[in-house]
Amino acid sequence: MQNRNNNTIYQNGGTSSFSPSNGINNNSNPLSRSLTDEEFDRYSRQMIVPGMGKEGQLRLLTSRVLIIGAGGLGCPAAQYIAGAGIGTIGIVDGDVVEPSNLHRQVGHATSRIGTPKVTSLITHLSALNPLPTYIPHPCHITPDNAADLIAPYDLVLDCTDNPATRYLISDVCVLLRKPLVSAASVQKSGQLVVLNCPATPQGEGLPEGGKYNAAPCYRCCFKQPPPAAAALSCGEAGIMGPVVGLMGVAQAGEAVKILASGLHAIPSSDGATGQEEPGRERNLRQPTLLIYSYDLDAAVGPYAFRALKMAGRKKSCFACGEGSRARLTLGGIKKGEPDYVQFCSAPTARVTLPVEERITAAAYHEARERGEIAEHVLIDTREREHFSFGSIDGAVNVPFGKLLMAAAVASREGASGNGNGNGFVEKILPEEVRGKMVDGGEDLPIYVVCRRGLDSQEAVEKLRGLGMDNGGRRKILDIMGGMKAWKEEVDPSFPFI
Amino acid sequence: MSLTIPITVDFSGGLEMLFSNKRRHSLSIPALFTEEKDGKGEGEGEGEEEDKGKPVTIAFLVDYLCKNFMKDPRSDLFVLDGHIRPGILVLINEADWELEGEETYEIQAGDNILFVSTLHGG
Numbered sequence: 302m303q304n305r306n307n308n309t310i311y312q313n314g315g316t317s318s319f320s321p322s323n324g325i326n327n328n329s330n331p332l333s334r335s336l337t338d339e340e341f342d343r344y345s346r347q348m349i350v351p352g353m354g355k356e357g358q359l360r361l362l363t364s365r366v367l368i369i370g371a372g373g374l375g376c377p378a379a380q381y382i383a384g385a386g387i388g389t390i391g392i393v394d395g396d397v398v399e400p401s402n403l404h405r406q407v408g409h410a411t412s413r414i415g416t417p418k419v420t421s422l423i424t425h426l427s428a429l430n431p432l433p434t435y436i437p438h439p440c441h442i443t444p445d446n447a448a449d450l451i452a453p454y455d456l457v458l459d460c461t462d463n464p465a466t467r468y469l470i471s472d473v474c475v476l477l478r479k480p481l482v483s484a485a486s487v488q489k490s491g492q493l494v495v496l497n498c499p500a501t502p503q504g505e506g507l508p509e510g511g512k513y514n515a516a517p518c519y520r521c522c523f524k525q526p527p528p529a530a531a532a533l534s535c536g537e538a539g540i541m542g543p544v545v546g547l548m549g550v551a552q553a554g555e556a557v558k559i560l561a562s563g564l565h566a567i568p569s570s571d572g573a574t575g576q577e578e579p580g581r582e583r584n585l586r587q588p589t590l591l592i593y594s595y596d597l598d599a600a601v602g603p604y605a606f607r608a609l610k611m612a613g614r615k616k617s618c619f620a621c622g623e624g625s626r627a628r629l630t631l632g633g634i635k636k637g638e639p640d641y642v643q644f645c646s647a648p649t650a651r652v653t654l655p656v657e658e659r660i661t662a663a664a665y666h667e668a669r670e671r672g673e674i675a676e677h678v679l680i681d682t683r684e685r686e687h688f689s690f691g692s693i694d695g696a697v698n699v700p701f702g703k704l705l706m707a708a709a710v711a712s713r714e715g716a717s718g719n720g721n722g723n724g725f726v727e728k729i730l731p732e733e734v735r736g737k738m739v740d741g742g743e744d745l746p747i748y749v750v751c752r753r754g755l756d757s758q759e760a761v762e763k764l765r766g767l768g769m770d771n772g773g774r775r776k777i778l779d780i781m782g783g784m785k786a787w788k789e790e791v792d793p794s795f796p797f798i
Numbered sequence: 799m800s801l802t803i804p805i806t807v808d809f810s811g812g813l814e815m816l817f818s819n820k821r822r823h824s825l826s827i828p829a830l831f832t833e834e835k836d837g838k839g840e841g842e843g844e845g846e847e848e849d850k851g852k853p854v855t856i857a858f859l860v861d862y863l864c865k866n867f868m869k870d871p872r873s874d875l876f877v878l879d880g881h882i883r884p885g886i887l888v889l890i891n892e893a894d895w896e897l898e899g900e901e902t903y904e905i906q907a908g909d910n911i912l913f914v915s916t917l918h919g920g
């Protein structure tokens with residue numbers, strides 16, 4: 302019997318991963334004990350909900366949940382996991398709290414900026430509910446440590462922020478047979494799905510005759526990652542706090558119901574709980590993918606939430622399908638097989654310009670100060686929102702997407718006017734700079750800057766491709782490293798976001 | 799022949815940005831299509847065809863959307879090598895397209911086809 306009030310790291314660390322350790326099949330002591338007065342007071346409002354009861358609460362109290370990622374999903378998820386009284390709560394994150402986290406990562410605090418996220422979040426959770434045992438794992442999850450981190454827990458919440466980690470966590474959950482509640486969110490969208498629940502052994506429960514017999518894993522649903530360039534991160538694309546928060550809270554909601562009702566227990570012949578009642582749709586073998594779309598310029602609408610029926614475990618799945626035991630093992634993962642980083646960084650055709658077409662932010666600044674590049678056009682290809690916070694003197698904003706679009710249209714329709722590269726000026730560049738590019742300004746150099754120095758190179762190549770370099774008479778240069786480099790090399794006070 | 803069928807096409811997870819920032823498109827698409835036999839004529843239904851065309855499939859729809867509605871030159875964010883790019887889920891009437899035959903599914907009047915870019919941030 303586990304003593305939950307003394308904050309000791311609990312004993313089960315090295316249990317065999319293939320014995321269900323969720324306390325549900327063990328109908329002896331933990332589920333028949335009485336609640337303490339403190340527990341009774343604290344959890345009464347959820348225990349009186351039909352379907353929960355004392356038994357549901359005791360299941361939560363004996364459950365162990367691992368939350369991977371203490372960010373925009375992990376913070377709200379952890380609050381409700383802790384509030385509900387899950388007995389043991391592990392938190393994995395290797396980052397420290399930054400000011401830019403706080404609009405959405407509400408389990409941290411301004412006073413804890415610079416401290417590790419796991420300890421910051423546990424400070425918050427302990428104040429909310431001191432009863433659970435909190436286990437900090439102040440590290441990033443890696444192929445090397447993933448199995449050791451996940452093995453002692455009953456259920457995993459994937460609150461991470463990149464495709465490689467998501468595939469890794471799912472694979473290890475398949476191998477260790479842990480249910481996985483997965484959510485993700487970027488900008489104005491969120492997604493949520495319960496996977497691997499109940500967790501059928503790898504390679505078993507494959508579909509037969511069009512009927513699914515086991516729950517899918519992450520790879521069953523999302524066979525391939527997007528090309529690296531198409532996978533937006535919150536740091537790059539932005540994120541609305543309530544959107545990611547809603548997804549995190551929903552993850553906690555799924556975890557609580559799975560553990561309280563024993564949905565993760567595999568129905569077995571010895572009459573264990575969690576057996577599929579005839580006629581009752583539990584949405585496990587074919588889980589629902591919940592999608593939330595948020596609009597900044599409209600109230601919540603009929604398509605804000607969509608519920609999509611996914612397929613079950615697939616025969617062709619790399620991790621859990623036919624023959625998967627031969628290609629995916631815990632030992633293999635530890636040794637770097639498969640290679641998650643490579644799997645998630647499919648080659649993307651990013652442009653790398655030769656050095657003579659580039660200039661460092663510092664060199665550009667110096668040349669400007671010395672008057673060596675007096676008259677020129679400076680294009681900033683960041684999004685309008687980024688540009689609005691500040692830009693280099695004289696820069697004009699042509700967001701990258703717009704520039705590509707204009708370039709595509711221009712190349713289809715051809716140049717206007719005299720037919721040389723300047724014919725494209727009016728199709729691509731904003732009005733405010735066109736004036737200085739005529740009557741002697743036809744060969745004015747163009748400099749392009751973006752956020753971090755990738756889009757700008759592609760932009761330079763596009764403009765040259767259209768012939769806007771006038772056969773070499775006009776210089777078109779990329780400012781290396783974008784506004785990030787500008788802040789680092791030239792103006793430390795620049796509000797880079 | 800101008801038989802068309804009404805469908806709705808939805809984009810989510812950021813894909814709407816490639817299609818005029820609109821999440822829902824109500825379209826009338828051709829009910830039948832003829833495959834281009836020799837890659838020569840670009841126009842549809844040119845010349846005489848032996849058959850009257852095939853029912854339109856998801857594969858046709860993807861191509862149709864790219865040709866007629868893609869407002870962004872970054873088409874590789876939607877299709878790669880003629881197929882939906884990795885990382886996009888296709889849902890036919892709210893169900894995973896695997897349940898319906900994927901690209902070969904024959905579109906019916908009133909169908910709702912949803913393209914969702916899978917998210918990874920958090």
Ligand SMILES: [Zn+2]
Nearest residue numbers: 518521618621
């Ligand atoms: Zn799978």
